[in-house]
Amino acid sequence: MTERREMGALEHEVLSELWALGEPAxxxxxxxxxxxxxxxxxxxxxxxxxxxxGLATRTRAxxxxxxxxxxxxxxxxxxxxxxxxxxxxxxxxALSRFVGSxxxxxxxxxxxxxxxxxxxxxx
Amino acid sequence: MRxxxxxxxxxxxxxxxxxxxxxRRVRPQVAARLMTMFAVFSALAAIWTLLLVAAASLAQLHGxxxxxxxxNDVVSRHSGSFAPTGGLAMLGxxxxxxxxxRVRRQHRGLRAIDGDREIAVIGSEVPTAFALPGRPGQIxxxxxxxxxxxxxxxxxxxAHERAHLRCHHHRYVRLTQLAAATFPVLDPLNARVLLATxxxxxxxxxxxxxxxxxVARAIARAxxxxxxxxxxxxxxxxxxxxxxxxxxxxxxxxxxxxxxLGFASGALAAxxxxxxxxxxxxxxxxxxxxxx
Numbered sequence: 229m230t231e232r233r234e235m236g237a238l239e240h241e242v243l244s245e246l247w248a249l250g251e252p253a254x255x256x257x258x259x260x261x262x263x264x265x266x267x268x269x270x271x272x273x274x275x276x277x278x279x280x281x282g283l284a285t286r287t288r289a290x291x292x293x294x295x296x297x298x299x300x301x302x303x304x305x306x307x308x309x310x311x312x313x314x315x316x317x318x319x320x321x322a323l324s325r326f327v328g329s330x331x332x333x334x335x336x337x338x339x340x341x342x343x344x345x346x347x348x349x350x351x
Numbered sequence: 352m353r354x355x356x357x358x359x360x361x362x363x364x365x366x367x368x369x370x371x372x373x374x375r376r377v378r379p380q381v382a383a384r385l386m387t388m389f390a391v392f393s394a395l396a397a398i399w400t401l402l403l404v405a406a407a408s409l410a411q412l413h414g415x416x417x418x419x420x421x422x423n424d425v426v427s428r429h430s431g432s433f434a435p436t437g438g439l440a441m442l443g444x445x446x447x448x449x450x451x452x453r454v455r456r457q458h459r460g461l462r463a464i465d466g467d468r469e470i471a472v473i474g475s476e477v478p479t480a481f482a483l484p485g486r487p488g489q490i491x492x493x494x495x496x497x498x499x500x501x502x503x504x505x506x507x508x509x510a511h512e513r514a515h516l517r518c519h520h521h522r523y524v525r526l527t528q529l530a531a532a533t534f535p536v537l538d539p540l541n542a543r544v545l546l547a548t549x550x551x552x553x554x555x556x557x558x559x560x561x562x563x564x565x566v567a568r569a570i571a572r573a574x575x576x577x578x579x580x581x582x583x584x585x586x587x588x589x590x591x592x593x594x595x596x597x598x599x600x601x602x603x604x605x606x607x608x609x610x611x612l613g614f615a616s617g618a619l620a621a622x623x624x625x626x627x628x629x630x631x632x633x634x635x636x637x638x639x640x641x642x643x
Contacts, residue, residue, distance in 0.1 A: 236487055237517070243470050244509030247492070248502055283468060299472055326480035326496070326508055327574040328590025335578045337593060338571040 235274075238266075242274045243283055243297060252287060252294035355631035356407070358624055359400040366393035366621040367536045373543075373614055378604045379550035380518075385614050386544050387523040387530075390537050392621040394530035398447060399628060401440040408437020450532040454525075470509075472497065478576040482512040484521035499576035504569035507556045511566075514555035520548035546591040553595055554603070567599035 245261050246253060253261070255272045262271070275295045278284040286293040330338065370389030373382050411434060468489060475493040483489040490512040497505060515521070527544040531537040556566045574592045598604070 240469050240487075240513060244490070244513065245506070247470060247472065247497065248505035248509055250497070250502060250505065283470070297470070297472065299474070326511060327570055327577060327592050330574050330578045330590075330592055334593045335575065338575055338596065341596065342568065342571050342575065 238270070239274050239278060242271065243278055246278075246284060246295060246297040252289070252296040254289055254292045254294050256292070258295070355628045356400060356403045358628040358631065359396050359403060362396035362621050362625045362628065363393050363400055363534065364536075366390075366396065366618075367534065369614065369617050369621070370537065370540055371543075374607075374610060376604065376607055377611055377614070378606060379547045379554060381611050383520070383523045383544055383547035383551055385611075385618060386540055386547065387526050388618045389621065390527045390530035390540050390544075392618065392625055393537060394533040396621075396625050396628070397534040398444070399625065401443045401447075403632070404440035405437050405444065408434040408440070411437075447533045451529055454528050454532045476580065478573065478580050480508055480512065480573070482515040482521075484516065484519070488516035490516070495580065496573060496576065500569060500572055503560060503562075503565050504572055506560050507566050507569035508573065510556040510559035511552045511569075514552040515548070518548075518551065518555070520552065523548055542591070546594065549591065549595055550598060553599060557599070557603070563599045563603070567596045570599070571596050 241262065242258060245258055249257070249261060255268060255275055258275065259266060259268055259271045275284065275286075275293070279286050279293075279295065283298055284295045285298050286295045288294075366389045370386050370393060373385050373389075375382075377385070469487065470490045470492065472492050472494060476495050477493055478496040478499050480490070480492040480496045483491060490509065492508065492512075496508070500508060523544055524541075527537070527540050531541050553566055553570065556569075557563050560566060570592065
């Protein structure tokens, strides 16, 4: 039971990592990106499972497979998406959006902050 | 009964005050729990107060008190007339039922996209990302949001949303919403608990990617991307994004042991007092404590 739940959490983590990487990745690359002391075989098992579930696609890359996350079927989504987003934009719907909306003043501050952190500091 | 009502009212008001007094320097994972606990106790106490007031009035009618064998203290004398406070209390209870039902209804209609996918990435030019609670829950991200972020920042995004699902943040937010729908004094708590859960997920993301700066940058970048996307997405009210970024640019919030302990004991006291107020009404139990 616990093992199964942990497996689910790991799948989730590996799948997010695939999305975060943004390009097809071999188990070795995923393992490296996760950097959490997992065994190579565990990562390989999880990737295979994601592929079996249709959550990831894979292509041969030399001796291993390179895995990429699978997109949601667009057609099915369009309609549901609109409904979900309509509810999602409603603050009261208790939906955890990554970021809420900004006021004009906040947008200015954040922009300045991002520019400041990227420009190499001089003097 | 009068004692019970007084205690219940005191809990309703005291817990509401305490919930609003939880200071910002309390770590978000503690603050979210404390505020939710106070909100729930306060709302339950408010309902219980109204029930007691309504019951006291009803009991004055056809000697209902004797039939239910309430404490003699419940009603001193059967006046045979219905006190207007009882009517008001009943109206209040009806209003609570109505608003609680509306909150419940708002939470329906949030269903996972495209079956049981754990992560649904939707092709959309609107940058957005959110977590849909459920079993096991789902993370929904639009392609525009993924494109706005770099690899590390995307890692933050997923770690943040995973934390929401793993720590069941929607429960705190929903319980507070229900409490606030019951007892409108608690309304300011909605935004605070929401912000506390966001801060909580931010700190979990820090733990995952190992850098406060990267998390701060990811949030800033995502918020700007969202604001820049057509149609103009600038809101009027602050949703706490800036506060989140500022908190991340400071050191990790430290444990403020005394404050946390103080508020936790306050919550415990509120819960105990509420239970006592219920006990006071039930004669068989109250008799044991010679309260009747």
